[in-house]
Amino acid sequence: MKIPQELRFAASHEWATEPADGVVTVGITDFAQDQLGDVVFVELPEVGRQLAAGEAAAVVESVKTASDIYAPLAGEVIEVNGALLDAPEAINTDAYGEGWLFRLRVADAGAWGGMLDADAYAAVAEEG
Amino acid sequence: MRQTPLHDEHVALDGRMVDFAGWRMPIQYPTGIPQEHLAVRQDAGVFDVSHMGQLRVLGPDATAFLSWATLNDPAKLRPGRGQYSMLQNDRGGLIDDLYVYRDVDESFLVVANAANVDAVFGHLQALAVAPTPGPFRVVVRDESDAWALLAVQGPSAATKLDRLVDADLTAVRKNRLVDTTLSGMPVRLARTGYTGEDGFEIFCRPVDAAAVWRLLLEAGVTPCGLGARDTLRLEAGFPLFGHELDERSNPLCTPFAWVVKDKPAFGLETLRAGGCPRRLIGLVLEGRGIARDGYRVLDEAGGEIGRVTSGTVSPLTRTSIALAWVDAAHADEGTRIAVEIRGQPVAATVTPPPFYRP
Structure with a gap:
């Protein structure tokens, strides 16, 4: 199970990149995609939508099964990974790369530091 | 939780084990459900279905008894042939769906779903001794522990199996049953299955199951789990008991009404008197998403007309397909309906199964 050190995580199995100019990229973890199995459809949020932290976004x-994906941080959706509509399997093959879901302009860049780090998330994933 | 004789083989292959009908079964292997599905459509796959039950019905009245007890007509079976059938209650519904094979004159092998073996066994025993038109001179035995069952399915199944068995498989046509040997092990081979593809079901001794399994894998057959078994049967338009069919389902209102033959049978008058206020239909979604078991089916005005019983996205065609029970007024081919997915209606069209033909 891959858990990149440079990312932060939500207990609900989303990852977020460190904010760059206030923007984070969000996806689901390798653990989450393995639990879900082969992904066949993805529903992405509207660009421009304002999300609260923990709000169902995708x-x-x-x-x-169908699984809700939650916004790990509050912010505005500024871009979605439209390639997933035709190739949702990228979530299985490259959860931290090609399988990204959406980008958020976060309301509070400092909140990222409060998310789970790789070690803390590894403990969460181990419990299932 | 019970284990099949192939449990350790599944674990060794890193199969994802789940609880199913009281058994530990592989839902998939690391290959994944879509790839296992495609292996069966394009080449050959093998499923462990040893959890299914086998009942023996034998005695001088075996044919007459099963003719009364089941909806298809076992009298039409010559020895060495099998038929899809259903076991009905007398309240307008079903106890299970079955495969019935006649192996010799008055001896039948009845294959039942794992979750229903006890109910089928109990019902057959009770019906055999009930007066009018019985009691019947038959014995019903549960032989489930005596058999392991492997299903080899796909366009290459016959070619791959042919190298391993003694029997001439060209002579074993669809729905036929033969006793032969597989690499020296005694097996009973039926040209039947649950995927819509050509293929065979191999009844073998539990002690031989692992050896048969490994020989098939060595022959290039892909191991497949219950996940692919479900997507394959749904694409082929076959019902799964507990989803499409249950104790309240009238088979006369389904695409499988052909099973019900015109002869006296237990509970048949009740089925006929019930009529079809609702029907089992196939549907194809036009929008995105999967119509899952229990989702509401809507008419064009948004009113509820029924419920989805099974749904998936076809790994082969990528279309989203489902089976559903709906009000009979909305059951005609081509009717525009919708399925409510996460609060939103997604347009669909009534499309009689199968959704795929080899």
Whole structure:
């Protein structure tokens, strides 16, 4: 199970990159994609939507189940990964790269530091 | 939780084990459900279905008894042939769906779903001794522990299996059953399955199951779990008991009404009297998403007309398909309906199964 050190994590299995000019990239973790199984559909948020931290923002649907994806930080959606609409399997093959879901202009760049670091998330994932 | 004789093989292959009908079963292997599905559509896959139950019905009245007890007509079976059938209650519904094979004159092998073996066994035993038209001179035995069952399915199944078995597989046509040997091990081979593809079901001794499994894998057959079994049967338009069919389902109102033959049978008058206020339909979604079990089916005005019983996205065509029970007024082919997915109606069209033909 891959857990990159440079990312921060939510207990609900999303990851976020460190804010750069107030923007973070969000996706789901390798653990989450493995639990979901083969992803077949993705529903992405509207660009421009304002999300609260913890608000349901996207849906990742696998053969087995549909799973809500939550905004790990509050902010405005400024870009979504439209390539996933045709190639949702990128979430399985490259959860931290090609499988990213959306980019947020975060309201409070400092909040990122309050998310789980890789070690803390590894403990969460181990509990399932 | 019970384990099949292949449990350790699944674990060794890193199969993802889940609890299913009281059994530890692989839902998938690391290959993943879509790839396992495609292996069966394009090549060959093998499923462990040893959790399914096998009942033996034998005695001088075996044919007459099963003719009364089941909805298809076992009298039409010559020895060495099988048929899809259903076991009905007398309240207008079903106890299970079955495969019934006649192996010799008055001896039948009945294959039942894992979750229903006890109910099927109990019902058959009770019905055998009930007066009018019984009691029947039959014995019903539960032989489930005596058999392991592997299903080898796909366009290459016959070619790959042919190298391993003694029987001439060209002579084993669809729905036929033969006793033969596989690499020296005694097996009972049926040309049947649950995927819509050509293929075979191999009944073998539990002690031989792992060896049969490994020989198939060595022959290039892809191990497949229950996840792919479900997407394959749904694409082929087959029902799964507990989803499409249950104790309240009238088979006469389904695409499988052909199973019900015109002959006296337990509970048949009740089925006929019930009529079809609702029907089992297939549907294809036009929008994105999966119509999952329990989701509401809507008419064009947004009113609820039924519920989805199974749904998936076809790994082969990428279309989103489902089966659903709906009010009969909305069951005709081509009717525009919708499925409510996370609060939003997604347009769909009534499309009779199968959703795929080999």
